[in-house]
Amino acid sequence: MIRLEGISKSFAGKDGPVPALDGIDLSVARGEIFGIIGSSGAGKSTLVRLINLLERPTGGEVFVAGERVTDAKGERLRELRRSIGMVFQHFNLLSARTVAGNVAYPLELTGRYGKAEIAARVAALLARVGLSEHAHKYPRQLSGGQKQRVGIARALACEPQVLLCDEATSALDPQTTGAVLDLLRQINRDLGVTIVLITHEMDVIRRTCDRVAVLDRGRVVEEGPVTEVFLHPRHAATLRLVREAEPDGGWLDAAAAADLGGRTVRLTFTGPAAHKPILGRIARENAVDYGILAGRVGHIREAPYAQFIVSLAGRDVAGAIAGLRASGVDVELQGGDIPASPARIEERPRHVV
Ligand SMILES: Nc1ncnc2c1ncn2[C@@H]1O[C@H](COP(=O)(O)OP(=O)(O)OP(=O)(O)O)[C@@H](O)[C@H]1O
Incomplete structure (x- = not known):
């Protein structure tokens, strides 16, 4: 549905061009909900504004629905903007x-x-x-969550x-955030709208x-299914973002893992x-005896997950690891002496820089 090829973007600064994006290649499939995450200044807003051409790339190409739109103008640009709704943080x-x-405004x-047609459409959108x-x-009579619902209906x-949702829940409290995210998922399901x-x-x-x-300093450093990226972050920027979400979520650095005798695994x-x-x-x-050193349980969308850092000791640790893998558990060594199976890592459909 959306394809960005070799996108770069720099802004004019006092001392020359300021690079914001560098060599971005991204594809978003029709009907999916695609997330772009990164810390402040990583280039997220610039990237999302390139999709509806609120910003033009310095280099590279933008494709929407299979069509090259990089330098769309006039009626073609207006049509493109109508086919891409946008929801803003504020x-x-x-x-x-x-x-x-x-x-009603965008319809007018x-x-x-x-x-009469506008009134009917507005009524249906507000019901949705x-x-x-x-x-x-x-607007001044509404809560933040209600204002964002208006923003979504307008989009x-x-x-x-x-x-396109640019930090659509960042100004909302956690409960309201949950409700707005549920609404976005429902819209995606019911209408088949692709969401970025x-x-x-x-x-x-x-x-x-x-x-x-995952965007870091203008580059995509990691990309893949959310389950993979969230449970097995590889790049330092991803790890930082996951840790921010779950500060006590079960991470152990390599030195601490090695101190425990080299039989420490992440399950x-x-x-x-x-x-x-x-x-x-x-x-x-x-x-084998085991000690649970850290852990987290929860859901990724509707799917349950559990992740534990466990120390293993006893008669047949290698056999235990093989048994866990045979039972569908993903086992990663945390600085130990039993090699992880490289095949399992290669099987993962993702990309890390
Ligand atoms: N119009 C502009 N003129 C000059 N520099 C800009 C402009 N817009 C963005 N930048 C710069 O580009 C880089 C990326 O900014 P961008 O707003 O895309 O990041 P972001 O990840 O959305 O950050 P935040 O979450 O803080 O909004 C930053 O260094 C920013 O200062």
Whole structure:
């Protein structure tokens, strides 16, 4: 649905060009929820604004729905912008217009619809975002979550194929964030709209996205399915973002792992393995004792996961590791002497710089 090829972008600065993006290659499939995560200044906003050509790339090409749009102008550009809705962190609502008036605005701008049709479309959009009873209120009378629902309804007004969400939940409290993310997922499911969501919060990605790209200093440093990137972060920038989300979530540095005798493993249980009492059985079968050093359990979208750092000692540690792997548990050594199977790593469909 969206393809960025060799994108670079620099801005004019006092002392010459300031690079913001460098060599970005990204593809977003039709119908998926794709997350772009990075810390402040990584280039997320610039990247997302290149998709609807609010910014033009310095180099590279932008494709939307298979068509090259890098230098679209005039009616072609207006049409492209209508096919790509955008949701902003600070809502960007018109304060002098009511809720209904804000949602009607992009429809009025097209000049294509009569009053009755606009009213019918606005009513349907407000019903979709749960704001039918607030149609005649003004933005100042709404909570942050309600304002963002208006922003989403407005972004959907022209029936876009793509929804770009630029830190759409960053100004909201955690509970409201959850409700807005649920709404975005429902819209994705019901309407098949492709969603590109940029955020600095790993939790937003974990709850919402199918795939994620990690942006660091203008480059994509890691990309893949959210489960893979979240549970097995490889790049330092990704690890930092995951740790921010779960400060006590079960990370152990290599030195601490080695101190525990070289039998320290990170076990990741996903899918059916997350609910089975595998660890105790394998320990018994191999006459191995285990100590849980750290751990985290939760969900990635609807899928449960559990991840533990465990020290293993006893008769047949290698046998225990083989048994865990045979039971569908992902085992990674944390500075130990039993080699991890390289095949498992290569099987993972992802890209790390
Ligand atoms: N219009 C501009 N003029 C000059 N420099 C810019 C402009 N827009 C962005 N930049 C620079 O480009 C880099 C990337 O900025 P961008 O806003 O895309 O990052 P970000 O990841 O969205 O950060 P944040 O989360 O803080 O908004 C930064 O160094 C920023 O200062």
